[in-house]
Amino acid sequence: xxxxxxxxxxxxxxxxxxxxxxxxxxxxxxxxxxxxxxxxxxxxxxxxxxxxxxxxxxxxxxxxxxxxxxxxxxxxxxxxxxxxxxxxxxxxxxxxxxxxxxxxxxxxxxxxxxxxxxxxxxxxxxxxxxxxxxxxxxxxxxxxxxxxxxxxxxxxxxxxxxxxxxxxxxxxxxxxxxxxxxxxxxxxxxxxxxxxxxxxxxxxxxxxxxxxxxxxxxxxxxxxxxxxxx
Amino acid sequence: xxxxxxxxxxxxxxxxxxxxxxxxxxxxxxxxxxxxxxxxxxxxxxxxxxxxxxxxxxxxxxxxxxxxxxxxxxxxxxxxxxxxxxxxxxxxxxxxxxxxxxxxxxxxxxxxxxxxxxxxxxxxxxxxxxxxxxxxxxxxxxxxxxxxxxxxxxxxxxxxxxxxxxxxxxxxxxxxxxxxxxxxxxxxxxxxxxxxxxxxxxxxxxxxxxxxxxxxxxxxxxxxxxxxxxxxxxxxxxxxxxxxxxxxxxxxxxxxxxxxxxxxxxxxxxxxxxxxxxxxxxxxxxxxxxxxxxxxxxxxxxxxxxxxxxxxxxxxxxxxxxxxxxxxxxxxxxxxxxxxxxxxxxxxxxxxxxxxxxxxxx
Numbered sequence: 268x269x270x271x272x273x274x275x276x277x278x279x280x281x282x283x284x285x286x287x288x289x290x291x292x293x294x295x296x297x298x299x300x301x302x303x304x305x306x307x308x309x310x311x312x313x314x315x316x317x318x319x320x321x322x323x324x325x326x327x328x329x330x331x332x333x334x335x336x337x338x339x340x341x342x343x344x345x346x347x348x349x350x351x352x353x354x355x356x357x358x359x360x361x362x363x364x365x366x367x368x369x370x371x372x373x374x375x376x377x378x379x380x381x382x383x384x385x386x387x388x389x390x391x392x393x394x395x396x397x398x399x400x401x402x403x404x405x406x407x408x409x410x411x412x413x414x415x416x417x418x419x420x421x422x423x424x425x426x427x428x429x430x431x432x433x434x435x436x437x438x439x440x441x442x443x444x445x446x447x448x449x450x451x452x453x454x455x456x457x458x459x460x461x462x463x464x465x466x467x468x469x470x471x472x473x474x475x476x477x478x479x480x481x482x483x484x485x486x487x488x489x490x491x492x493x494x495x496x497x
Numbered sequence: 498x499x500x501x502x503x504x505x506x507x508x509x510x511x512x513x514x515x516x517x518x519x520x521x522x523x524x525x526x527x528x529x530x531x532x533x534x535x536x537x538x539x540x541x542x543x544x545x546x547x548x549x550x551x552x553x554x555x556x557x558x559x560x561x562x563x564x565x566x567x568x569x570x571x572x573x574x575x576x577x578x579x580x581x582x583x584x585x586x587x588x589x590x591x592x593x594x595x596x597x598x599x600x601x602x603x604x605x606x607x608x609x610x611x612x613x614x615x616x617x618x619x620x621x622x623x624x625x626x627x628x629x630x631x632x633x634x635x636x637x638x639x640x641x642x643x644x645x646x647x648x649x650x651x652x653x654x655x656x657x658x659x660x661x662x663x664x665x666x667x668x669x670x671x672x673x674x675x676x677x678x679x680x681x682x683x684x685x686x687x688x689x690x691x692x693x694x695x696x697x698x699x700x701x702x703x704x705x706x707x708x709x710x711x712x713x714x715x716x717x718x719x720x721x722x723x724x725x726x727x728x729x730x731x732x733x734x735x736x737x738x739x740x741x742x743x744x745x746x747x748x749x750x751x752x753x754x755x756x757x758x759x760x761x762x763x764x765x766x767x768x769x770x771x772x773x774x775x776x777x778x779x780x781x782x783x784x785x786x787x788x789x790x791x792x793x794x795x796x797x798x799x800x801x802x803x804x805x806x807x808x809x810x811x812x813x814x815x816x817x818x819x820x821x822x823x824x825x826x827x828x829x830x831x832x833x834x835x836x837x838x839x840x841x842x843x844x845x846x847x848x849x850x851x852x853x854x855x856x857x858x859x
């Protein structure tokens with residue numbers, strides 16, 4: 268059997284992951300045709316590359332179907348409760364930086380903190396007859412963050428894309444989304460809450476604590492660690 | 498762990514005792530419409546309850562407790578006064594605590610009665626204590642009503658009181674509000690900037706979304722008014738903090754709170770009610786002198802309790818959830834009742850945990 272490494276199957280995240288490993292003497296490559304999700308690893312014998320959607324990597328790691336995986340902190344913490352028990356963080360990779368933030372319309376000049384947000388949520392509910400809607404795809408992270416902060420009278424509405432547009436379309440009053448530069452937010456007339464940083468995320472190499480490791484796979488893991496972590 | 502058939506047998510015995518006390522058996526559905534639960538508890542309930550859905554009925558939740566469906570049923574068709582008992586599964590997600598059961602039996606007793614709240618409180622507590630006799634448990638009691646009376650009695654603006662009332666069940670936010678109203682925590686930079694301005698401030702950034710410009714302007718007016726309001730008086734603040742820290746056996750707790758009432762006279766009627774309840778408990782044979790009272794007890798539980806609250810805990814097993822718990826929830830019936838409300842108090846037992854403790858003893 269071989270040590271399985273799960274890597275995002277397309278886009279910049281895949282390219283940067285390939286680059287990161289290449290710099291450390293491990294060559295990852297896609298094989299076969301452009302559309303075929305098959306890959307190869309050279310540099311450490313006994314490793315196998317598995318190309319997956321970044322969103323599925325946390326689940327595959329937790330299930331122990333792959334030993335190692337590259338994906339964002341945000342996805343791990345959103346998808347896996349008690350993630351520390353299932354995964355070990357081996358190495359942040361220094362790219363794929365993204366902050367999960369809370370943002371409200373710029374013209375809400377009375378709202379700057381979570382305390383303001385909570386007060387506004389209460390009066391919004393009284394006035395409009397429903398809870399203040401926050402559009403997001405990070406339900407668990409946002410809910411836990413707001414519970415911890417003691418914010419009430421809000422409602423999470425699911426938004427899997429174009430989240431910043433939901434306010435203009437009146438399907439939500441504010442958003443909780445990933446941003447790297449804040450440009451999309453500004454373009455959509457939204458602003459950050461000063462204490463509304465839910466999570467700072469970056470691409471990270473994880474090890475599954477639940478997967479089975481044969482003696483050979485342990486040797487391979489050791490060899491890889493020596494190579495990439497020094 | 499006790500096996501399921503002995504747990505079911507104990508549950509049946511417990512329910513029969515409640516029936517013998519005059520309760521009518523009810524059996525609400527396992528699937529509950531999610532909307533009512535979400536309105537009541539907010540998004541937090543999603544972390545605790547299992548949500549499922551279909552295309553016709555929309556979101557449904559696997560019954561996280563019996564209280565809500567029993568109250569709804571009573572308000573629809575119940576006669577007054579009424580006593581109900583039930584026995585059945587409830588479901589709770591335990592993602593943060595996988596060792597706890599996510600499906601377990603609850604046996605409960607709920608009393609809807611107007612005339613004698615102290616008597617009803619004592620009745621529920623004493624019946625549950627009776628069902629638990631012989632087990633190595635410690636009872637904790639409290640009274641959210643005293644805390645609410647203290648907040649209502651503060652010499653400050655209605656807006657501040659309403660904000661504090663809303664967060665009685667979220668101690669951290671309550672604390673933060675208190676510190677701000679007392680002038681103890683610094684005013685955030687952005688707020689200072691906002692307050693140093695005058696006149697209408699909106700109009701520069703485009704308006705979008707359902708919250709209107711008028712709402713923003715109205716809140717700025719509120720903030721300006723709030724900034725002009727004097728801070729909470731030191732003696733009131735200290736008294737409120739002393740009240741929240743009261744943790745004693747009932748007679749000593751009452752004595753302490755009577756002292757505190759010198760600075761917070763508004764809690765006196767609530768303390769008189771506690772006196773009446775204590776007398777009713779005594780009359781039912783409860784040993785008041787060794788019963789614990791914590792003024793902040795029940796503030797972190799589900800937020801419908803607004804009066805008497807209690808829980809029974811395994812003395813030697815602090816890792817276990819309460820073996821029994823309950824309290825008064827007058828506000829819940831007010832919130833759900835379209836026309837009128839009815840005072841209510843109730844409690845539930847965990848037969849699985851009772852058996853586990855029994856096995857541990859022998």
